[in-house]
Amino acid sequence: MPTLPREQAEGERPEPVRPHQVRQVAESFGTDAQRYDQARPGYPEDLVARIVAGSPGPDVLDVGCGTGIAARQFQAAGCAVLGVEPDARMAGFARARGLEVEVAAFEAWEPAGRTFDAVIAAQSWHWVDPVAGAVKAAEVLRPRGRLAVFGHVYEPPAEVAEPFAAAYRRVAPDSPFAGGPARRPLETYQAGYAKIADTLRETGWFGEPEQWRFDWERSYTRDQWLALLPTTGGLTRLDSGRLAGILGAVGDAIDALGGRFTMRYTTLATTAVRTGTP
DSSP: OOOSOOOOOTTSOSSOOOGGGOHHHHTOGGGGHHHHHHHSOOOOHHHHHHHHHTSSSSEEEEETOTTSHHHHHHHHTTOEEEEEESOHHHHHHHHHTTOEEEESOGGGOOOTTOOEEEEEEESOGGGSOHHHHHHHHHHHEEEEEEEEEEEEEOOOOHHHHHHHHHHHHHHOTTSTTTTSOSSOOHHHHHHHHHHHHHHHHHHTSBOOOEEEEEEEEEEEEHHHHHHHGGGSTTTTTSOHHHHHHHHHHHHHHHHHTTSEEEEEEEEEEEEEEBOSOO
């Protein structure tokens, strides 16, 4: 499912656009914050528990916290969470549900001397400049504090993904999201998390990064999947007519499967402990 700009192809400009440079997309998810919060899945409890157990204390900074989906899970695990979120609409939704949030892009956010036991980024690090983000995380982590970057692999079965990709290319051919394949292999995502690990190593402030993987499944009805799709980066800025064209094609595909399908998720994480001194 093309939720990120496609890879650079032969003959294109030498410097492809990176997700963190598409700031208007990064700040478009609040268009319907309630839908986002209701439709987006949470994170494996084993992942949350492992981060909490591997951090020196309960104080957590959530980078790009959105509506607070991950933050609420960490709060339930006994953590005190502060969110940083560039979209004021998303931040307002999260505040209404009990999360303290400051509105800013993480790279520009002012910690004012505050430090944390863990910095997490749930489905958000690709919207952060990777080098500046790693430096900022190191600056605000306490000794032995943990940075954990994690997110889901959103690749529905081919019977759903291929009609989606075809409809997207038809209705939004000029979009930077339109040129990608219908489905991308898990190795593509794993390579992205390996690059995050490389960036953390280069700072000199983190111990050897670890790569974690959690596999799980969720069954979606037609309506449930069509509620989630408009919350993804490729669709948040489409007008209602083009969005309806895509949702109609995907809905027909799910109907052909009997009205529901099983989504096999993989949640990936790159995590490292701060050992150096910024």
